[in-house]
Amino acid sequence: MRRTAGLLAVLPLLLLTACGGSDGKPAQGASGSASASAPAVPSPVASASPMPTVSGGFGSKATLTLPEGQPGGQFVVSTVIEGEGPTVNKNDWVTVNYTAKDWTSGKDLTSSYDSGQKPQLYQAGSGQLVPAFDQSVLGKKTGTRLLVVAPPAAGFGEQGSANLGIAGGDTVVFVLDVTQSLPQDSTIGGELTQPPADLPQVKDNGKAAPTITVPAGPPAPPTELKTSVLVKGDGKPVQSGQTLVVQYTGVLWANGQQFDSSWSHGGAQALQVGTGSLIKGWDQGLVGQSVGSRVELVVPPSLGYGDKAQASVPAGSTLVFVIDILAAV
Structure with missing residues (x-):
């Protein structure tokens, strides 16, 4: 319950702010639709050429190795490790750890595995984050590790992100570890221990x-x-x-x-x-x-x-x- 009355609002999420331009606005609106000047988000494909390679296990920071040559401009969502947990559906609360690299500049970006950082928590497919996060996890099972290549239209657009040091038009590569998914109707089950009789x-x-x-x-x-x-x-x-x-x-x-x-x-x-x-x-x-x-x-x-x-x-x-x-x- 917030200090002011009304519904509990979803907190501003780390990557919602980061994924905007230098003015701090998100690359996409709350509805998830692209702005009038932004290109349409391409449909993801499972592979492309050339492709980065990934090493390391689920639950630890990944090592990303970039190939020779420039990215081909495709939005790629490739399964590196197939999970066995519940499937992520639209509007589920999903928790994701991530490793990131700017393919265009070759720079390593902030990772949730870095000291002082946290996993990303958001509602899948709701448009809160850039498509590289928002759409990539839909239909995937928890325990899955994904390699995501995000061209500008699926990432930070032509404005980039000053906060992350990503220039406009850069392609960004993510490794996403899908650790948890909770449907909106989730509850805590189990036998209740009632409070003392003088309490509700x-x-x-x-x-x-x-x-x-x-x-x-x-x-x-x-x-x-x-x-x-x-x-x-x-x-x-x-x-x-x-x-x-x-x-x-x-x-x-x-x-x-x-x-x-x-x-x-x-x-x-x-x-x-x-x-x-x-x-x-x-x-x-x-x-x-x-x-x-x-x-x-x-x-x-x-x-x-x-x-x-x-x-x-x-x-x-x-x-x-x-x-x-x-x-x-």
């Missing part, structure tokens, strides 16, 4: 939003944050500054009325935790929880919206959330 109880509804039942009458809502782990995940603890993929539902303690739910606007959402972009109750309640957990948070006004009304949330409201932590990068 939760009913699992499978792929639908859980039902949250607030205690009737006394006791009064707590004045401190209450955190209950309903399903304990086996993933790593969430760290401050990570981007999470979550499903969530929020109701008012006062009357049990639902005021927000990811199920009401497209399913699983991405957000950044521990940086002040969320209400304090989320930052405090989610950092340290294990990925794969379902967590209930009872958030007093001081850690929510305080004395300011927010759309359907009255001033001074105690908020109750059930949150599925699906992924963290």
Whole structure:
């Protein structure tokens, strides 16, 4: 839940900014359609000549060797290692590690395997990133390593990327490791451990939003944050500054009325935790929880919206959330 009311927005992604021109704008709009001055994205092919070669294993930084000669201008998506996991479908939340090289200049580019870098998290096929990322992973299985040759129309266009040191019109080569894919209707399953009796109880509804039942009458809502782990995940603890993929539902303690739910606007959402972009109750309640957990948070006004009304949330409201932590990068 953001500090301001409304739907959780997808965070600006690393390559969305990087893939724009020197003014920081993306090469493509949010709809994924090319701008009026940009050439149409060519259909990808499985091979071309000449082609770079790749060495190294899935899950580690690749070594890219460029061939003699200039690229032929084709958009190439070639499977180097075939994965065996779930297939990536349009709008799935996909996590990708990448190695990159500018074929035109021969320069190595930033890799997610470099120190201080993170995998790329985005919705596949939604137009958030350049086609080299956006389209290449569709129909591929997790565990797959791809070699992608991106001519300007599938990469950084004629404006290039000043942030990455890519000149306009350059062809860029990527090795993409598809590590995880989560459909928008993903949820955390498993038997629920209910919170204490004086806190809201939760009913699992499978792929639908859980039902949250607030205690009737006394006791009064707590004045401190209450955190209950309903399903304990086996993933790593969430760290401050990570981007999470979550499903969530929020109701008012006062009357049990639902005021927000990811199920009401497209399913699983991405957000950044521990940086002040969320209400304090989320930052405090989610950092340290294990990925794969379902967590209930009872958030007093001081850690929510305080004395300011927010759309359907009255001033001074105690908020109750059930949150599925699906992924963290």
